[in-house]
Every structure is written in structure tokens, then in C-alpha cells.
Amino acid sequence: MHELPVTQALLDLVVERAAAAQAARVTDIYIEIGQLASYVDESVQFYWDIISGGTAAEGANLHFQRIPLSIQCTACGRSFQPDGRTFDCPDCGSERVRVRSGEEFQLVGLDVERAAQPRTVEV
Amino acid sequence: MPERIAVVEKIMGANERLAAQNRRQLDEAGVIAINLMASPGAGKTSLIEHTVKALRGAYDIAVIDGDVASGIDAARAAEAGARAVQINTGGECHLDAVMVQEGLEQIDLERVDLLIIENVGNLICPAAFPLGAHKNILIASIPEGADKPYKYPGMYKGVDALVINKVDLMPYVDFDMAYFQRGVEALNPGLLTFPVSCKTGEGLLAWQTWLETLLS
Numbered sequence: 450m451h452e453l454p455v456t457q458a459l460l461d462l463v464v465e466r467a468a469a470a471q472a473a474r475v476t477d478i479y480i481e482i483g484q485l486a487s488y489v490d491e492s493v494q495f496y497w498d499i500i501s502g503g504t505a506a507e508g509a510n511l512h513f514q515r516i517p518l519s520i521q522c523t524a525c526g527r528s529f530q531p532d533g534r535t536f537d538c539p540d541c542g543s544e545r546v547r548v549r550s551g552e553e554f555q556l557v558g559l560d561v562e563r564a565a566q567p568r569t570v571e572v
Numbered sequence: 573m574p575e576r577i578a579v580v581e582k583i584m585g586a587n588e589r590l591a592a593q594n595r596r597q598l599d600e601a602g603v604i605a606i607n608l609m610a611s612p613g614a615g616k617t618s619l620i621e622h623t624v625k626a627l628r629g630a631y632d633i634a635v636i637d638g639d640v641a642s643g644i645d646a647a648r649a650a651e652a653g654a655r656a657v658q659i660n661t662g663g664e665c666h667l668d669a670v671m672v673q674e675g676l677e678q679i680d681l682e683r684v685d686l687l688i689i690e691n692v693g694n695l696i697c698p699a700a701f702p703l704g705a706h707k708n709i710l711i712a713s714i715p716e717g718a719d720k721p722y723k724y725p726g727m728y729k730g731v732d733a734l735v736i737n738k739v740d741l742m743p744y745v746d747f748d749m750a751y752f753q754r755g756v757e758a759l760n761p762g763l764l765t766f767p768v769s770c771k772t773g774e775g776l777l778a779w780q781t782w783l784e785t786l787l788s
Contacts, residue, residue, distance in 0.1 A: 466579055
């Protein structure tokens with residue numbers, strides 16, 4: 450249930466970056482979430498729809514890329530995703546393992562529209 | 573046509589910057605701060621009571637207590653002999669750097685040696701919100717079960733020390749210590765670990781000694 454402050458942090462960052470790029474509107478937002486980061490996509494989206502109103506990022510689509518928890522065995526070198534019950538290497542059984550990825554929680558891209566261009570409107 | 577801006581920025585960067593600011597404020601005042609995190613009922617407040625009672629003769633200790641509601645924990649810390657500040661998070665499941673900053677404003681840091689921050693009882697959210705403490709410490713407890721590192725890896729991965737409380741219950745609870753420690757070792761190799769019992773006092777001397785080393 451900590452997604453509200455997290456979503457607020459995301460919104461602040463997006464609005465700041467959009468302003469720096471002189472964007473009129475943000476249409477799409479790309480986010481990487483590692484498995485260890487414990488954030489729920491749907492919950493971020495839920496709060497997003499509420500708090501982004503009235504900002505340049507109102508209604509933007511959030512795209513989440515999930516990064517699974519990846520562990521590497523330091524004995525045999527095998528990288529694997531744990532089954533949730535143990536972190537031991539499924540190949541050699543070693544318990545000497547290290548976390549390689551899964552802690553990410555970052556903004557990796559924005560699609561923006563620059564200030565509206567004058568255009569012909571057909572009537 | 574929309575155009576793509578590539579950014580790679582941590583989303584929680586704002587909290588992290590504030591945490592760094594808290595750390596500077598603590599360092600300038602010569603205060604060592606620890607952030608205690610645990611599930612509800614693991615023994616955060618009990619460990620604080622023991623710690624305050626053991627060290628209050630030699631050090632001035634302040635406690636910032638984070639709770640969803642109530643001032644019970646701060647009252648216990650104050651009774652033990654600490655200056656205690658209660659922060660009610662108003663439903664928020666963790667402390668963040670802003671709340672700690674507000675807590676710091678209520679404490680005369682020049683008169684404090686050790687600041688203990690008691691986070692909200694929760695094994696998920698506090699891991700995502702650094703506060704600026706010098707050491708992040710997790711308290712596990714025997715009745716919680718040995719599978720917690722596997723279920724809450726984010727919490728176990730990010731801490732500087734682990735206290736395993738309620739070791740006096742080992743004979744009565746099925747707790748596979750080897751399985752627990754394998755999980756911890758995978759996530760946080762070489763993690764400093766203190767098996768203790770706040771009930772019997774077992775192991776608390778090692779914990780105290782470590783804190784005194786941080787303070788010296």
C-alpha cells in the first residue's frame with residue numbers, strides 16, 4: 450500500500466523531465482520494476498489516474514517492464530530465477546549464490562509531444 | 573508525433589536526496605542513527621527498551637517512533653530513559669525521509685549521541701525508503717518462521733545488520749535456522765547477525781558492544 454507516495458515520486462520526476470524537455474504533453478511512460486522492489490503495477494496505475502490529473506502527464510500510459518529476481522551461482526556460474534522456496538543453485542546445489550538483478554525501480558523513457566503546432570482544421 | 577526521451581533515473585531519487593540531507597544534519601551534530609525495521613511483533617520496541625536501559629548511563633539517546641497510530645511505543649522508549657518523539661504516519665505503512673526530517677526538528681541533536689528510529693512494523697515498504705540512518709537494521713524473530721528471507725528478499729538484501737530475536741523460543745517452534753541463514757547469506761553475504769532474546773537477555777551484550785563501537 451506504499452504505492453501512493455511512490456506514484457507521487459514518479460509523477461514529480463516525469464513532470465520535471467517533461468518541463469525540462471519543453472514538452473506540452475507526456476503520452477507514454479516506461480518504467481522498470483525489479484521483483485525485489487515490491488510494487489504492484491495496477492496499484493501504481495490506479496493512483497496515477499487520480500493524481501496525474503491537471504498535469505502535463507495527465508492520462509499518460511504507464512508501461513511496466515518487470516525485471517525478475519535473477520541469482521547467479523558463484524560455484525558453477527549458472528544464472529537462474531529462484532523457485533520462491535530456496536535460493537540454492539538448481540544445477541549444482543550450491544548455496545553460494547549472489548543476486549544479479551531484481552532491485553531496479555527506475556524511469557527509463559518518456560514519449561512526449563512538443564508544444565502544439567498550428568494545424569489546419571477541416572470544417 | 574510523440575518523441576521518445578531516454579531517461580534513466582531512480583524513481584525514489586527525491587526520497588534518497590532527502591535521506592542524504594538527514595544524514596548530513598546528523599553528521600554535523602555528531603549523532604549516530606540506526607533505522608530499526610521488522611514485522612509487527614518482532615520486538616523492535618523491546619530491543620529499544622533494552623538498548624536504552626543499557627546505554628543511557630554513558631550516552632544520550634533519542635528515539636523517533638513511527639507508527640500508524642498511537643503513542644504507545646514512544647511512551648515505552650521515554651519510560652526507558654530516551655527522549656522520544658512519536659510520528660504517526662496517518663495510515664502510511666513506513667517512515668520516509670520527510671517524516672524523519674520532521675522528527676529531527678523536534679530533537680535537540682546537539683545533546684544526542686545515538687538516535688534510534690523505530691520504523692513502522694512492515695517487511696515490505698520500509699526497504700524502499702532510506703531515511704539517512706547510518707545503519708539499517710532488520711529484526712527477525714523466531715516465531716515468524718524461517719522462510720522470511722525467501723518471502724521478503726528486498727528487506728533482507730538492503731540491511732547492514734540482522735538481529736534474530738526470541739531465540740529462547742527455538743525449542744518450542746519449528747524454525748530451520750540453517751535454511752533461514754542460507755537465504756540470508758544468498759541475499760546479503762556476510763551479514764552481521766545478532767541472535768538475541770529480549771526476554772532472557774541472551775545475546776544482547778554483543779549487540780550493545782557493537783553499538784558502542786559505532787558510537788566511539
